[in-house]
Amino acid sequence: MELVVHGHNVVVTEALESYARKKLSHLARFWGGVQAAQVMLEVERGQHICEATVPLRGAVLRGEARTSDMYAAIDEAAAKLGRQIQRYKSRFEPATVTPARDETKDVVRDEIVRQKQFSLKPMDPQEAVMQMNLLGHDFFAFMSSESNQVNVVYRRHDGRYGLLGPER
Numbered sequence: 025m026e027l028v029v030h031g032h033n034v035v036v037t038e039a040l041e042s043y044a045r046k047k048l049s050h051l052a053r054f055w056g057g058v059q060a061a062q063v064m065l066e067v068e069r070g071q072h073i074c075e076a077t078v079p080l081r082g083a084v085l086r087g088e089a090r091t092s093d094m095y096a097a098i099d100e101a102a103a104k105l106g107r108q109i110q111r112y113k114s115r116f117e118p119a120t121v122t123p124a125r126d127e128t129k130d131v132v133r134d135e136i137v138r139q140k141q142f143s144l145k146p147m148d149p150q151e152a153v154m155q156m157n158l159l160g161h162d163f164f165a166f167m168s169s170e171s172n173q174v175n176v177v178y179r180r181h182d183g184r185y186g187l188l189g190p191e192r
Contacts, residue, residue, distance in 0.1 A: 025049055026060040034067045043095060047102040048076060051109060065094060074101040083112060149187050152177045
């Protein structure tokens with residue numbers, strides 16, 4: 025598995041990189057669909073943050089952890105990714121026979137329970153952020169006035185904003 029480790033406001037030592045490789049390499053053994061991963065290690069306001077991203081066929085999985093220790097953040101992010109990969113794997117692999125004792129458990133399925141249509145007004149990302157905040161939402165879809173394509177602005181866990189858009 026190809027693993028790229030970056031640092032922001034932190035020096036990525038050989039020990040940190042080796043630890044991240046060790047913790048995330050098991051994901052490839054866990055499921056062969058994992059070919060690559062990116063890890064961003066960051067220190068922000070005394071918090072050690074590990075953001076790990078794994079592209080899969082048709083999906084991108086992401087695990088983020090914030091702790092007081094970088095090694096613990098790597099552990100937690102790797103565990104989150106492991107759980108996400110298991111959920112992803114269970115959706116796309118053939119069903120297996122489950123023991124009778126599991127038949128009584130409630131199974132939560134990802135299903136769409138509400139559908140909403142809206143018009144997309146051309147605007148720039150700053151105006152979209154303003155609209156999102158006025159509505160009190162955590163994300164907002166809009167038509168980019170620059171590219172005439174659908175984009176989404178969203179509020180990140182750190183309070184800043186992100187912008188999603190199609191590849192050009």
